[in-house]
Amino acid sequence: xxxxxxxxxxxxxxxxxxxxxxxxxxxxxxxxxxxxxxxxxxxxxxxxxxxxxxxxxxxxxxxxxxxxxxxxxxxxxxxxxxxxxxxxxxxxxxxxxxxxxxxxxxxxxxxxxxxxxxxxxxxxxxxxxxxxxxxxxxxxxxxxxxxxxxxxxxxxxxxxxxxxxxxxxxxxxxxxxxxxxxxxxxxxxxxxxxxxxxxxxxxxxxxxxxxxxxxxxxxxxxxxxxxxxxxxxxxxxxxxx
Numbered sequence: 001x002x003x004x005x006x007x008x009x010x011x012x013x014x015x016x017x018x019x020x021x022x023x024x025x026x027x028x029x030x031x032x033x034x035x036x037x038x039x040x041x042x043x044x045x046x047x048x049x050x051x052x053x054x055x056x057x058x059x060x061x062x063x064x065x066x067x068x069x070x071x072x073x074x075x076x077x078x079x080x081x082x083x084x085x086x087x088x089x090x091x092x093x094x095x096x097x098x099x100x101x102x103x104x105x106x107x108x109x110x111x112x113x114x115x116x117x118x119x120x121x122x123x124x125x126x127x128x129x130x131x132x133x134x135x136x137x138x139x140x141x142x143x144x145x146x147x148x149x150x151x152x153x154x155x156x157x158x159x160x161x162x163x164x165x166x167x168x169x170x171x172x173x174x175x176x177x178x179x180x181x182x183x184x185x186x187x188x189x190x191x192x193x194x195x196x197x198x199x200x201x202x203x204x205x206x207x208x209x210x211x212x213x214x215x216x217x218x219x220x221x222x223x224x225x226x227x228x229x230x231x232x233x234x235x236x237x238x239x240x241x
Contacts, residue, residue: 103187
């Protein structure tokens with residue numbers, strides 16, 4: 001599982017992204033101070049290894065639904081901004097749930113740099129998620145791994161069919177989906193979460209996998225799931241187990 005190495009202790013307000021993050025915080029507080037409980041940074045800025053091409057991933061936590069700014073993605077002064085907004089209740093609920101996209105979600109639960117957090121909401125969310133991971137049973141992880149395996153296998157099969165029809169664009173899109181979900185299968189099987197989609201496929205070695213190589217990887221994963229009590233195929237009655 002990824003760890004907290006590289007997490008920043010302070011924000012570099014002299015960098016373009018750091019300065020923009022401060023401006024965004026102030027703009028949010030100027031308009032919605034009464035509704036906002038916490039503001040934080042996720043992604044590369046929270047880890048302290050952002051670059052000129054990095055996004056500013058800003059999280060705004062509100063006390064009530066339909067208050068605060070609206071979620072949005074756009075450029076601000078040439079810098080990509082991903083503004084995510086949710087209530088404290090919803091955000092904590094997400095952190096306490098093991099979902100199919102967990103390998104791509106957990107990093108934000110565990111590593112967030114607070115720009116405003118008087119009540120330690122981000123710390124509480126982190127602790128809630130770590131408690132979830134401590135208490136989760138192995139079959140929960142393998143069950144979600146099997147779910148993602150089915151998505152990966154389906155996307156791989158469609159990629160093969162598109163390639164046979166010389167529809168290379170569609171085949172490439174399906175292969176990208178198949179690689180990503182195969183990476184998340186590996187994440188669940190090893191309880192590893194990733195920084196982003198690129199990190200997921202790179203870390204699991206599927207980034208450059210062709211159709212035959214990915215077929216072999218999916219076959220190995222199917223065998224591993226069967227060995228762990230979660231076979232990918234079975235009788236109809238097993239569908240509801």
